[in-house]
Amino acid sequence: MEGQINILKDLQQVIQKAFTNFKKCPKDRLTVEYIQTRLELLENDWSSFKNTKSQLYGRFKLEDIGQKVVDIYDTTEDTYISCKCLMKSTLNSVREPLPQDSGCSNNSSKQSNSFVKLPKITIPTFSGKYSEWTSFHDLFISLVHNNASLDNVQKLHYLKSHLTGEAEQLIRHTPITDANYRECWSQLEKRYANKKYLTSCILKRMFGQKRLHVESANSLKELLDTTSDCLNALKNLKIDVSTWDVIVIHIVTFKLDNETRKQWELSVSNDSSNELPTFEQFRIFIESRFRALECIEPRKDVAHQINNSSHVLSSKAMLATKSSNIRCEFCSELHKLCFCKQFAKQSIENRREFVAKNKICFNCLGGNHTVYDCKKQNVCRVCKKRHHSLLHPNREPNAENKGQDSTVKSTIDNASSSNSDNQIVTCLSTGKVLKPRQVLLATALIKAESKIGEFQxxxxxxxxxxxxxxxxxxxxxxxxxxxxxxxxxxxxxxxxxxxxxxxxxxxxxxxxxxxxxxxxxxxxxxxxxxxxxxxxxxxxxxxxxxxxxxxxxxxxxxxxxxxxxxxxxxxxxxxxxxxxxxxxxxxxxxxxxxxxxxxxxxxxSSSNESSKHHTRNLSVHCTQFNEDNILKKFWEIEEQVSTRKLLNPEEQKCEEFYMKTTKRDDTGRYIVRLPFRDEDPACKAGSSRDIAETRFKSLEKRLNKDTYLKEKYTEVINEYLQLGHMRPVKEEDNKKDEAVYLPHHAVIRNDKTTTKVRVVFNASEKNKKGVSLNDTLMVGPTLQADLRHTILRWRVHAIGIVADIIKMYRQVRIADEDAVFQRILWRESPEKPLRDCELVTVTFGTASAPYQAVRSLHQVAYDEGDKYLLAADRVLNSFYMDDLMMGSNSVEEGVEICKQMVALLGKGGFALQKWNSNNRQLLDRISSIYTNEVVQQTGQIKIKNENTENKDKEDIGVKEKEIDNKEIEIKLDSTIKILGLTWNRHEDGFQYSVNLPPLTTAPVTKRLIISDIARLFDPLGW
Known part of the structure; x- marks a missing residue:
């Protein structure tokens, strides 16, 4: 009871602190997202407070609890109500109404509850280019033309403000009236909705692409992107291109280089169905091709090709510029913008606004690139900075401060941090003055000590x-x-x-x-x-x-x-x-x-008094020390911060799919479905059985050469069959053509204490359609914390406890309807026929396996955690894959945590092994717990304890657990080490485990030392 009352007091302090911090929060931080997050945290704390109070009243009598709990509840409830009312009123005051202009939808009155603030939709300007008409037309129709909340005068105003060049001249002199909108829009559609001309331009662009002479990832990407873009543009013009695949492929393949075209023909020829290839197959092939080339192309060669291509393009662009008519973006005359007299007569603000609005280069005033891509080395003639002289902000003299032009030279922040609030500042500036005088700054000659002790x-x-x-x-x-x-x-x-x-x-x-x-x-x-x-x-x-x-x-x-x-x-x-x-x-x-x-x-006074104008340096000195930011950061450190991860759309879809389809069997184990991206996955019917059979025969030859490896590999496969983790496929099965068969191979880990030979299933093997099982599966979100955070949280406690889950992936079953996607081929000897088998558990090697296993582990805590409060939170935060790293501050607490952890995980079919701790007394207590209590729930236990001499305890039952007193290896996952980092439980410290091979009689050479180092730091630990 005392413990639960302490929890109530702690939650009371948390809610009170949240209320205090919110009242002190600066106004510039009070955004909709921030207040909604604080409201969410407040609701979670209040819910935990009420649940704890309910548990307290459910377990103890009212007269035993006393008035103290009632007072705590009343005070906390008042604080909660006051805090929530303040947050809601603040939220209503800062929440901005959605804009009512053309960028809004008809549902603009609805408030957005999204945590992501989306950018405002803007209508692009249309200059009269036929290629830009379709995109401008569709966006203007959806946002303005069909917007019932706008009248025709407003629509015509929007239309004129988004036209430039030739299109703007077409309706420039039309008055803005209600009746003229339809006429102006009709004129634009009549002029630019030239479907025949647009189609001709698109086809010319698609079929006029240059032929590739060498293998290049960039060239393949450009060829594929241009072709796809042209097909989509034709679809937007309501042209049916669904039957064009053969024609498009035939023409585009002639644009490929010889090697890529050869590989395409070979991949198509492997299809025994004699069906014509589709453009989707061609797209997948080109994508896989340029991805492979990106990995193998040397960086220097790529850079050389890019430089050469950019040089050729720039030369061609110069020739094209000379041969074509250049039209001014401002007045539509035949000259460049920088030579436009009308543009030069505009004010500096209007010039800069026009250039920014029309996305013109600030450096050279060219209209086909931005200032970041500008190749010209021109700079402003006034300030020597990278912008055109026509856009210099102080080019026109100011009446109040004529002739002044100051440019800041330097300011330095605190050297220890670029984001420091205690900034160290010194500023110098230059400027022009008209009076023949100068300011003398304080200078002095001093002596400075050099490295050798002399003063210079x-x-x-x-x-x-x-x-x-x-x-x-x-x-x-x-x-x-x-x-x-x-x-x-x-x-x-x-x-x-x-x-x-x-x-x-x-x-x-x-x-x-x-x-x-x-x-x-x-x-x-x-x-x-x-x-x-x-x-x-x-x-x-x-x-x-x-x-x-x-x-x-x-x-x-x-x-x-x-x-x-x-x-x-x-x-x-x-x-x-x-x-x-x-x-x-x-x-x-x-x-x-x-x-x-x-x-x-x-x-x-200067020595040159006769000069009318002089340029001198002005010194401007300033200091900044922001105490408000320091105080603000102090409160940010003290406040609660939500650690909930925001999921992307695919991760959210995967999470919803898990919640919707996951079930439990009679024993409590979880049954999950494979999270496919599409309802009809493309990995089906890809003749994967033929590929799996070829891979298996290759594996069989390797096993026949190594008797020991074959024996251990066969034991692992037979274990799958005996434990029900795999089942033979019935002979009358008719799904062999649609099923997905996974090749498998052996991974040998001699450093493992349990399973030295593992079977790895290759779900990334592509079938004859070029699609693998992993290509069609959603990976799912990362549910566990970073490894270093888990280790730090683990070692906060005085007593460290570690264990791991036995065959974690294989404790979660796969639904029967999805087992067809996890088939393998197996036989114990070449004399026997090949058998088709199905894996009925989460399979190591599939893309979704880590998420499904960890998510099922967390679901145990969600479903059964209310009965095991000490273990539920540790299941969510103290596991890194199958490794449990938790702790306690006393032996009694550690014993209770272990008991609840074993019982809670047992509800979902998970069992722990290889227990270890830096506290000998706790290990002895765990031994007795397994012998006396836990056996009744989970079966008999095998206990391995170096200080236990009672041989009766070594009774092997249904499940085996081990209390292993060796040093525990910290793993990133089941196969990768962190540079051999281990935990020495006797000294309670971390150390590096180095296992060098014994020296041979051969001389120690540089090559031998390098070989040992490479083997020591092998990322797979082999």
Whole structure:
């Protein structure tokens, strides 16, 4: 009772914390998806709370429970109601109504409960090209023309806004009235709905494809995609192409290279039915062909072919451009957009909007590609960036700030993390000014310690607006400093990321004035900090006040332009400042006293006073420290996060199929159906029996050469028959032509303690139609957590417990109607006739087997878990395939968990073996449990315990379990190791198990060592 009351208190705290966290949640995070997820978590917690309370009242008397539980329930119920009301009201306030424009369906009033926010459907613009008319016509008809909520004036407005070029000119001067919509739409259909011309263009494109001269995956894909696209386009024009397969195949095969065409003819000739091939067969063949070529084509050759082909295409494109008439996208005249006078007269905003709307290249203003694919090296003449000069945002002067053009140079975030909220920032910008003056920045000469301990003089820029120090790469090389790898994003104002700092250095600096001053700093390495400072030589005629006051300058050469080697930020600035400020007579220039000497900053006159216009560098310094984001992350760490995985459509379909078709037999075992993608799978009737017979005869020759292997292989097959996991097919069976036969072979694992020889069934073997059983099966979602998460969750507990399920896949049966898809051929000797057998359990080698086995294991917990609360959650979270890795914090808890685990899995026909733990007392208790209690439910047990001397316990019954005290191997699945990683239960630690072969009398050579290493790290562990 005390334990269940503690569960109630814990759930009460969870609901209260969820309520508190939601009230503190920032507004920018309150989205529909977030609130719905929080509501789901709240409902789950409240449901668990009520179930625990019901169990408590069901097991104990009311007078024993007392008023305490009633108070807990009342308080939690009030919190739950308040929290749910707050969430619902917030959800109603943030939920946006669906738009009522042409992009909406007639059911726009319905709210979407989807967790995925779909992009808005947009109607493409139509420029008058015949090839674009069909897609534009269909989309406009469905979204606008047939939309009853729009009147004709609105429809005509939508129509005009989505037309450009020749199509726009056709109805440009038509007024927007109710009666003119039908007339305009009729004109467009009459002009562009030219079915004969469209058909001619499609056929010309399909049959005018170039012939392939060499095997190439890309060329085969392009040939297949173009042919399929043309056939679909003809279907959209209501042309019946269902009987064109022979004609299309005949023409397209002549486009193939010689080797691919040869392979196609060989594959067709293998079909003994003498039926004409279909285009679907041709498509499957081409797909399998280019997939194979993608795996075997060398990367260099592929890149060379791509470069050559792109060079040829670009040359042809240039010739085509010269020979064809280029039409301006803006005014439809015969010139390029960049030479259009009407386009140049538009405002910069209208120009950029037109280019973006019509998907024109921002760099060269070409209409057949984007800026990312542009091959031209042109840059803006104003800012030297990658866009056309006509699209420069500040090309037109601003009345309030005429002539200014600032470009951010650099900003660096925290080097330890690119997503840090405590950003280190320093910014520099360039700009144009009209007045003949310049601003002097504070510079100083300092001494920096090199790698060998010598101090070298370098020039520093003092910047109290920077949170970090920076040093140039050239200075680091000059001082031979050791670089420490870091990761920092260099960006500009507005968080515009442009450069990355990959290193930082530690160095010691000294003053050239105060010899006792020394400072250690960390500086991030950049290729360049800023340009020469000052920009021009400074006129010293107005600086007599410096000598009059006897100031010892930190940079005596401040008036001469020179490079900056290091930038000292605010962290160093605060350590060098001293009392003392002196202003110039004009008040525009000041001198500040520092340990480095007097530094100068402010406005000075330049030596070139006659210049009317000058370009100078402006320094902009800013700092950012966002405490709100830190506080926000603190609450995110504390809150509950839903771990439910979102399934894709096929995984969702597979899950629904399992729930709909799975049954249980009288013993509690689960009976599942094979999850085919289609109701009539294509793997049937593919003459797979002939292929399986050929494979079996090859296997039979191998077994006859190895007596021991044949004996063990026969034992495994006979075990299948004896345990009822496989059954012979009746002689009067008439499904041999439709059945799917699986080839099988042996896998030898000498490192296994149980089954050293396994039979693997090859469900990926393709039949004569080119389709395998696995091609038609849905794989299903991944139900188990990542292996490292399972291991970490397992070792959180003081006591670790491991075991595995005996023949996990074979404990789940396959429905009788699907056994026809899992047939094999078998005989013990060549003298006997071949027998047809059916596998009636989940078969290792089928694509859906892992999902079906794990899903059935989870279903046991769902169906029977309410009786075994300690075991149900561990079945869902502590299994990795058939390996159980769980733990407890005490021996008593571990014993109870083991008892419930064995009983719960027994309900579904699953049995555990090879128990192990790092606690000897727990192992002894498990031994006694099997002897006294568990035997009554699951049968007699075989117990193997090194400290148990009672031979009466070694009684072999119906099911065998082992408590194995050897080191437990952690497996990724039943055949693959993780580099030999094992768990040493005596030391409770992980270690690598290395089994090197013994040295021979032969000399130890480099080749022998490499061979041993390769065998050690063999991914299959063979």
């Amino acid at each position: 003089t370098i020039r520093a820029l003092l910047d109290q607006g920077s949170q970090a120090c920076f040093i140039t790469e050239a200075t680091v090389q000059f001082l031979r400093l050791k670089k420490i790898p870091v990761r920092g994003h260099v960006s500009g104002l507005g968080d515009n990321k442009s450069t990355i700092a990959n290193y930082m250095v530690n160095l010691i600096i000294k003053s050239t004035v105060d010899l006792d001053f020394q400072l250690q700093i960390n500086a991030y390495v950049l290729s360049k900090i800023t340009s020469y400072l000052p920009e021009r030589s400074v006129n010293t005629s107005s600086l007599d006040w410096i000598d009059i006051n006897g100031l010892c300058l930190a940079d005596p050469y401040f008036k001469t332009p020179n490079k900056i080697d290091i930038l000292l930020g605010a962290d160093a600035y605060c350590c060098i400042m001293k009392e003392g400020v002196v202003k110039s007579p004009s008040g525009t220039l000041i001198a500040q006293n520092t340990t480095l000497g007097w530094i100068l900053s402010g406005v000075v």
